[in-house]
Amino acid sequence: MAGPYLKPFNLSVGASGVIEHAGATTAGDVTDGVVASVALASHKAQAVNAMSSGSVPDAAVAQLERNKQLVVSGGGAQSVTRRDLDELRAGIRAGIRADIRADISADIDAAVSGLFQQMSAYNHNQNARLQNSQAGDSKQYQALVREKPGSVGLGAAPPAVFPKTKDDLTTITNDNITGLAQHYGEEFAACATVVERRRALARFMGVQW
Known part of the structure; x- marks a missing residue:
């Protein structure tokens, strides 16, 4: 018998409570509730590690990211709001002893603020992918923004070479794909042929190839 589509996740992380x-x-x-709980669990793991490196094992962080991608790919865009992240902040604080809470309060605020930026970019991109998946040959694609932390700012708009139409996507050069990969922190099938790289970029954009 096949296992469940998505296994429940539960990990105790000491003073920071449970993810x-x-x-x-x-x-x-x-459901939308499942998508939200998976997304917030993934980002809580990142927030806890931002405050205390190594508190959440790399394997658990990677599993949560895979789970997030699984539920997102199987459903529509899910909006995670400022209220959701305020509740996340409160949940992290509630699990920390009062005698150390004040010392790391600023770290918690900074981590959650960064998560809000990341989730805003994530929500934008999921809506863009949904629209791109339904775009016909004559419609322009919605641009995706930078979603991963790194040298490029979260929410940064893409370079001008981002494909705006199907013709742009099917003729984009290898060098321009590499430029977009650097912007987004992706690879887009780095060692493959240009056609395979275009397909990888299309999947990233949510475009039906």
């Missing part, structure tokens, strides 16, 4: 999200037996059981 957890709901599961789903089938893809059809992935």
Whole structure:
């Protein structure tokens, strides 16, 4: 018998409490609430590690990221709001002893503020991908912004070479794909042929190839 589509996740992280999200037996059981709980669990793991490096094992962080991609790819865009992240901040603080809470309060605020920027970019991109997946040959694609932390600012708009139409996407050069990969912190099938790289870029954009 096949296992569940998404296994529930539960990890105790000491003073920072528990990181957890709901599961789903089938893809059809992935509700907006499940998507939100998975996304917030993934970003809570990043916030905890931002405050105390290594508190959440790399394998757990990677599993949460895979789970997030799984539920997002199987459903529509899910908006994670400022209220959600305020609740995340409160949850982290509640799990920390009062005698050390004041010392790391600024770190918590900075980590959650960074998560809000990242989730804003994430929400923008999921909406853009949804629109791109439904765009016809004559419609312009919605541009995606930088979603990963790194040398490029979160939410940064792409270079001008971002494909605006199907013709742009099917003729974009290898060098321009490399430039976009650097901007987004992706690879887009770095060692493959230019056609395969275009397909990888299309998948990233949410475009049906």
